[in-house]
Amino acid sequence: MSSSDDGSTTLPAEGLSPEEILGRIDEARSGDLDWRGGRAFSLVYHPGDEAHEALLHQVADRYLHENALNPLRYPSLLQMELDLGAMGGALVHTGPDCAAVTAGGTYSIFCAVLTAREWARHARGIAEPQVVTPTTAHPAFAKACEYLDIEQVRVPVEGDGRVDPTRVERALTNRSALLVASAPNYPYGTIDPVAEVAALADDRGLLCHVDACLGGFLLPFWERVGEPVPPWDFRVEGVTSMSADIHKYGYTFKGASLVLYRDRDLLKRQYFWYDDWPGGLYASSTPAGTRPAPPIAGAWASLMHLGDSGFMAMTQQVAEANRAFRAAIEATDGVEIAPASDTPVMQVTTPGRDHNAVGAAMDARGWNLDLQQGGMHLMLSPYHLGVADRFGEDLAAAVADVPLGDVDTEAVGTYGGIA
Ligand SMILES: Cc1ncc(COP(=O)(O)O)c(C=O)c1O
Incomplete structure (x- = not known):
């Protein structure tokens, strides 16, 4: 690679050899976070299982060039997405056809906030909906609200790191559309009182999202290894959507999460259909167009292998x-x-x-x-x-x-x- 006067990289006049490229990458990577020794605590959730890792490499390699933009052209990917929704849905107690695969937790949260906005506007006539979150909610909610032009109402958490439902209740207005609880939140690892927050939503006919990006593939088993887990999933009346990352405690590589709903009608509010151009019908289940296939196949392989x-x-x-x-x-x-x-x-x-x-x-x-x-x-x-x-x-x-x-x-x- 050559550099221009300002130090930025320019396209090489002649392509570099694979050896040169790999050599440069290996050299550059020496400054990257070295997580393999167990000395990093976020970014990589590694199972520490060589056979599992080797399998994921092989699966990713098989799907490196596939494009999940049109799953109808790739029946294998279509089936994997359906399987991921069904397996994830069963773990958190919603139906097998109520989920979409997304590229990550932020993406799943974006979808749930988008769905809430559409539901509020079209089913409830709330033109300018509000999303009520604890202050410990992931920044993905702030981001989604900013991008989607929705007001986020932030409720401070108590000293125990959980939101107090009475404070949530006091924050409600006639514009409230979606109440959020985390299971668990990122900063403290505490689980909000999902049952109480969801009951508030249910009583008022509002939506309730559980951010289980961390907990979705952990808490179902955390409970079974004997750790105390308060009610947090779709068995709680009033929980209407959830984000659950497969690329965290689902032990696959980055780029895989689920956004799940209590019913398919809610899921459909994030679907997009378009044929008002000369290029044919364009449909997508999430905002993404072209989608890399390896994260879908990797997530499927991870769940099936474990x-x-x-x-x-x-x-x-x-x-x-x-x-x-x-x-x-x-x-x-x-x-x-x-x-x-x-x-x-x-x-x-x-x-x-x-x-x-x-x-x-x-x-x-x-x-x-x-x-x-x-x-x-x-x-x-x-x-x-x-x-x-x-x-x-x-x-x-x-x-x-x-x-x-x-x-x-x-x-x-x-x-x-x-x-
Ligand atoms: C509780 C919680 N929600 C959402 C996210 C966002 O997930 P992602 O970084 O995959 O977009 C994270 C990430 O750590 C998280 O911990």
Whole structure:
């Protein structure tokens, strides 16, 4: 590659050889996040299972050039999408034909907010609908509301990290359309009182979305490995939609999530049909046009390869990692999990010390902790089981590096970014 005067890359006059390209990529990647050793806590949810990973590589390779824009041309992909909706639907207790496969959690949330807007306008006559979310709701809701020109009403959460339904009730207006609860939320790993929030929606004939991007493929098994799980899925009366990411605790590579609805009529509100151009009928179930096939096939392969027993085994490992990390944190003076989390997702605070400095001291020891306003963020996958002891040792040393006092309350860590 050659560079122009401003340092940006220009198209090479002659194409580079595969060896040259791979060499450059390998060199450039040496600066990327190294998650394989279990020292990163978001971005990659790895099962730590070589056979599973090898299978996903083979499946992705088979579908590298296929385009899910028109699933009717690819009956194999069409069936996989139907299977994903049916398998996901069964796990969270909705029908087999009430879901769409999307490219990720943000995308699923966008679809659910879009559906709510269309439902509010056309079924309820609310021209300018509002979406009511806890302040812990993922930024995807803020993004969807901004893009779709909808007002987001944010309700502060309590000290336990959960939204109080009475506060949600007080926030309702005659423009409210969609109430949101997370199972769990990203910052604290706490599960909102879904039953109470959904009951509020149900009583008033409103929609209720459960953001289970993290929990959709975890909580059904989390409960079965003996962890306490409050009601959160479609068995709760009043829950009308859900986002559930397969590329998180469904253990496939990036680009696969489900948006699920209580019934097909709601799902159809996000469908798009168009024939007012010379190119024939164009239809899509999500805003995407051309869609890469590997994430669909990978997600299907992941669920089929793990099966119920594989998910139970993965979840057992996550539960063990969760116990080991909690034990390590509890054994370390100067840190605590706050608020208490319900899941393997949590915030670790450093009362009286600057958590950004403790996080930096952990980074200096090779960890890559995500930093948020109130503390360090942990999200555990099966492959973290092997590093809990080391984490505890390094955490104690990192805390000892940072003196009490001088807490920088302004500093904010990054979670997403712009290239
Ligand atoms: C609770 C929750 N909702 C939504 C999302 C957004 O998912 P994605 O990054 O796949 O768009 C995340 C991502 O971590 C999440 O944790």
